[in-house]
Amino acid sequence: MKANIPTRNKIKLNWFKSKANLDIERNIKIQYDASSVTYNKHNWEVSVKYVLVKEGDPKEIPVNSPMTLYKGGLPFLFLSTAGIIGNKIISEELIDDDIKIDDDIVQVIEGEEKVTYEDASDPKQHIEVRTRFDKISRRITIENKLDNEIDLVLDFKQTKDITFVKATPEPSTIEEPDYKFEIKIPSEEKSRITLELQAKIVKRVTKIKPEFINIPKVKPELIKKEGQ
């Protein structure tokens, strides 16, 4: 390719034109810990990325190249490339503001507390460990505010304290610790998932062992009489 590159100027050259298949990948990642699982409300965010599989020879496109998406001849999204794998052009991940997620607590059933003891560093003390397993029910509502139907994947990740019990509807794929729900939501409609979870709540308190608790004896003569 031959061109003139004048000083202090920008020049634009045609590179290639190609047809491509477009795939829009939307993801919601949900994960709780022993504390956050009981929050009244969570607002999760949907990440979206555009994957273009182009026809013809692969092209080396540098990362962070600007990319403008046009629909009906008008630009509607400005983003940049995140990577290229063969013929796949992958955009950066963005937060999709047109999909709203509300995660509300429905019910908490506290389990029976079991008390065990552990040694503390001080021999006169011990650690009282109170463990209980709570059953928690949460409802996740996903609202599609776009004017077209969307597909998305909700990925609930189990943690050491929060385990999955069941869900309505059932997960589409289970690859522990990931429970994935493939959801299709028509335009301007809502979809709901109810998660039933078990939370392991552990409280640790360091206490003096009962045999070492001294109640000091007060001499009768030291007790002041009223009015003195």
Added chain:
Amino acid sequence: MLIDPKVTKLSIFNGGGGIVEREIKLSLSQGTNEFEIANVPASFDPNSADIKLEYVSPTDKDLITLQQTIVSLPDVNTSQQIIDREKSAATNIITYSIDFTRELRERVSEICEASSYRTYADMKGTFNFIINSKINGEVIVKILYFIADLRIKWETTLQVNINNDGKSAEIEAYLVVDNQTGFSYEDVELGFAIFELPRDTFETTGAEFAYAQNIPMEQQAFSELSKQKRTQRMRNLML
């Protein structure tokens, strides 16, 4: 003799900088022939500067030889003083010009803009070479050097037109070359590479170069030890 070989190829890096290839056919006289290459920017890397001789006749190989190349960069402080003076003169031209008619105004802005953008990298470097010839003849000289100047770079822009079905699209890709250096390249074969020059080789402005020179040698060596380099392979675009 001062020569100005034509830039035949310019391979630009997306991270800034590039490789310049120049070519010229020279007439040689018997004996020592000394040449000075014009328009070599001070941003050129003296270590990468290379000269190759291409012989018009195969028998010339033993008769025409490259004796040596001589490369150097202009002094940073002196260059900076010249640039500062130019900038100050440009300001004075704008302030005190009496006649500012249309044609003159454009000419004045052109001169003043050129000086306001000028940096150390826009100064001229020295790249001389000596050819020994046992005959009066001709030789084609190919010159190659890296330019470590972040102000020349390229990027791609993609225009993705999504079709009504929402499942297919048409991609239109463009290459945008941004040349903010003081050098122009006319009718040049372009190459594009995905590459970033190592940070410690940047000498685009006098200030940065001077900073690197101010670090004591032993300290520079020590700081290099702590840095473990990562592989960085240049990838050329298939145009």
